[in-house]
Amino acid sequence: MPEGDTIFRTARALGRALTGKPITGFLPTYPKLVRYNEDAPLAGQWVVSIESRGKWLLIEFSGGGILATHMLMNGSWHIYRPGQHWQQPRANMRIVLETADYLAVGFRVPVVEMHTSESLRRDRRIPGLEIDVLSGRFDAPAAMERLLARADEAVADVLLHQDVLAGVGNVFKSEVCFATGVHPYCKVAWLGKDEARALIAAAQKLIGSNVLEDSGGMMVTYGGRARRTTHESHPGASLWVYGRAGEPCRRCGERIRRRIQGPEARVTFWCPSCQRMPDGTDIDG
Numbered sequence: 001m002p003e004g005d006t007i008f009r010t011a012r013a014l015g016r017a018l019t020g021k022p023i024t025g026f027l028p029t030y031p032k033l034v035r036y037n038e039d040a041p042l043a044g045q046w047v048v049s050i051e052s053r054g055k056w057l058l059i060e061f062s063g064g065g066i067l068a069t070h071m072l073m074n075g076s077w078h079i080y081r082p083g084q085h086w087q088q089p090r091a092n093m094r095i096v097l098e099t100a101d102y103l104a105v106g107f108r109v110p111v112v113e114m115h116t117s118e119s120l121r122r123d124r125r126i127p128g129l130e131i132d133v134l135s136g137r138f139d140a141p142a143a144m145e146r147l148l149a150r151a152d153e154a155v156a157d158v159l160l161h162q163d164v165l166a167g168v169g170n171v172f173k174s175e176v177c178f179a180t181g182v183h184p185y186c187k188v189a190w191l192g193k194d195e196a197r198a199l200i201a202a203a204q205k206l207i208g209s210n211v212l213e214d215s216g217g218m219m220v221t222y223g224g225r226a227r228r229t230t231h232e233s234h235p236g237a238s239l240w241v242y243g244r245a246g247e248p249c250r251r252c253g254e255r256i257r258r259r260i261q262g263p264e265a266r267v268t269f270w271c272p273s274c275q276r277m278p279d280g281t282d283i284d285g
């Protein structure tokens with residue numbers, strides 16, 4: 001599943017190609033969008049802005065409509081020049097947005113909605129900018145309060161709640177816990193304020209460093225930017241713990257553990273030596 005950094009980079013690339021440009025064609029396959037386009041054609045309007053909100057991508061049109069898409073597991077947006085070969089089969093195409101210079105193609109995008117600014121504000125599933133760790137308007141103290149309010153839940157589970165902190169996905173969840181020295185199974189109630197603050201700051205820093213201009217398409221928390229050029233195929237090659245079960249911790253040499261965690265049964269990785277439970281209990285990995 002794409003995490004917040006991937007959606008952010010997609011929004012930036014689409015924004016550069018399309019913002020301010022008159023729309024010459026709009027081809028949706030969803031009946032709801034087809035009807036919308038018949039009533040208020042997007043051709044002739046222009047793209048006002050494209051932004052990410054956590055794992056949502058929002059495209060705002062000059063007529064006031066805002067196209068909200070969520071990629072879930074398999075969806076993606078691509079940008080092509082007219083006539084350029086597509087990297088996915090035509091059967092996967094769900095939406096095409098055309099300008100004179102570019103085509104934005106949404107492949108297998110499973111969640112697609114047309115909003116107004118009013119309905120967007122009311123929609124509780126699409127996080128506001130103050131909740132998005134990648135937004136310049138992210139409110140860290142408020143995020144800390146939302147985190148601490150989930151006292152009975154495990155830290156790693158709460159980091160995935162997009163209404164607490166938008167943008168953290170399953171990879172960054174484990175990486176943020178490691179960076180902070182917090183055990184992923186630690187209850188939020190056992191966190192001090194400093195640890196809670198550090199978790200939020202680590203999420204902002206680790207995800208933020210993955211949307212820099214030179215950050216490419218690969219997730220990196222360990223080893224810095226230079227490693228990106230080596231094109232490591234191992235998923236954990238540039239990460240501290242994720243995907244590294246049984247391998248030695250990059251800090252202390254202890255073997256990294258792995259376990260399926262939480263109500264959504266997501267995989268979690270941690271170092272049992274660098275990340276200890278406050279009550280001294282141990283969790284089998």
Ligand SMILES: [Zn+2]
Nearest residue numbers: 249252271274
């Ligand atoms: Zn360690």
